Amino acid sequence: MDHSAPRAPSHSEAAFDLYGPAIPDRPVVISVPHAARDYGDDLLADARVSLSILHRLEDRWADLLVHPSIALGFTVVVARAPRALIDLNRHEREIDPGMIADLPRDAALQSSAKLRGGLGLFPRRLPGAHELWRGPMRWAEARRRIETLHRPYHAALAQVMAAARDAHGHAILIDIHSMPPLPPSGAGRPAPAIVLGDRFGRSASTRLMTLAADVAGGQGLIVAQNHPYAGDHLIDRHGRPEHGLHALQVEIDRVLYLDATLDRPGPGLVRMQAVMTRMVQALAAELPRAGYALAAE
Numbered sequence: 645m646d647h648s649a650p651r652a653p654s655h656s657e658a659a660f661d662l663y664g665p666a667i668p669d670r671p672v673v674i675s676v677p678h679a680a681r682d683y684g685d686d687l688l689a690d691a692r693v694s695l696s697i698l699h700r701l702e703d704r705w706a707d708l709l710v711h712p713s714i715a716l717g718f719t720v721v722v723a724r725a726p727r728a729l730i731d732l733n734r735h736e737r738e739i740d741p742g743m744i745a746d747l748p749r750d751a752a753l754q755s756s757a758k759l760r761g762g763l764g765l766f767p768r769r770l771p772g773a774h775e776l777w778r779g780p781m782r783w784a785e786a787r788r789r790i791e792t793l794h795r796p797y798h799a800a801l802a803q804v805m806a807a808a809r810d811a812h813g814h815a816i817l818i819d820i821h822s823m824p825p826l827p828p829s830g831a832g833r834p835a836p837a838i839v840l841g842d843r844f845g846r847s848a849s850t851r852l853m854t855l856a857a858d859v860a861g862g863q864g865l866i867v868a869q870n871h872p873y874a875g876d877h878l879i880d881r882h883g884r885p886e887h888g889l890h891a892l893q894v895e896i897d898r899v900l901y902l903d904a905t906l907d908r909p910g911p912g913l914v915r916m917q918a919v920m921t922r923m924v925q926a927l928a929a930e931l932p933r934a935g936y937a938l939a940a941e
Contacts, residue, residue, distance in 0.1 A: 733821075837900055
């Protein structure tokens with residue numbers, strides 16, 4: 645089955661494919677940072693685990709969820725580098741020192757709970773796979789990945805977000821992710837199917853969070869907000885409600901759109917594509933430019 649995007653990218657670099665106009669014709673911009681599946685020979689040679697283990701780092705096939713939005717002409721930025729190579733949802737200084745063979749003494753790094761759990765800028769560990777790599781990388785390779793993949797991706801998002809705000813009075817970033825099935829939220833209560841994150845109100849207007857939750861809930865899905873996923877570096881970096889820049893993270897249960905093995909697109913894909921399209925269209929139509937700009941409530 646052909647899973648290519650419905651349109652050719654309007655611009656491509658090593659870090660990303662950009663679909664739709666660079667000056668968005670609607671205030672919504674979509675990001676898919678963790679769905680890339682192109683593993684180079686060098687990366688696989690450095691791995692001490694199988695490709696199937698590295699696949700666990702992906703938001704498996706999450707880019708397919710926004711194919712209808714690409715077809716409708718929305719501006720969409722899709723990462724081309726797999727998360728095993730570099731995690732675009734981490735700060736560029738969020739590096740495990742043990743991942744670098746010749747770390748400079750003056751390197752300004754920062755720690756986090758995710759990094760300590762093995763999932764920093766360069767993922768190191770997964771449950772059941774203590775170490776992903778045969779050994780640490782050189783600092784020059786770390787810098788190469790940051791300069792050719794991480795910085796260009798975020799520069800592209802910043803550029804199209806600013807262009808959307810200038811054209812429409814505000815911009816709304818929808819950052820698409822997927823998650824393994826969550827446990828029930830309480831006795832006799834179903835687990836959330838979608839988790840929306842806005843950094844506890846810091847990255848987007850509450851009005852937008854409520855609208856996104858209402859759209860998903862109206863499709864019969866259980867929606868949680870900011871727990872257990874409040875969003876990370878990407879929406880924290882690009883969401884500035886006080887400047888008309890809003891960013892929401894959307895985590896979708898993989899059971900809803902993948903097959904029983906959670907490895908290939910499944911029978912629920914069409915339904916979830918429709919849900920995401922409704923959410924994108926609803927957010928794009930919210931408070932159009934009419935002398936009123938969204939503000940953080």
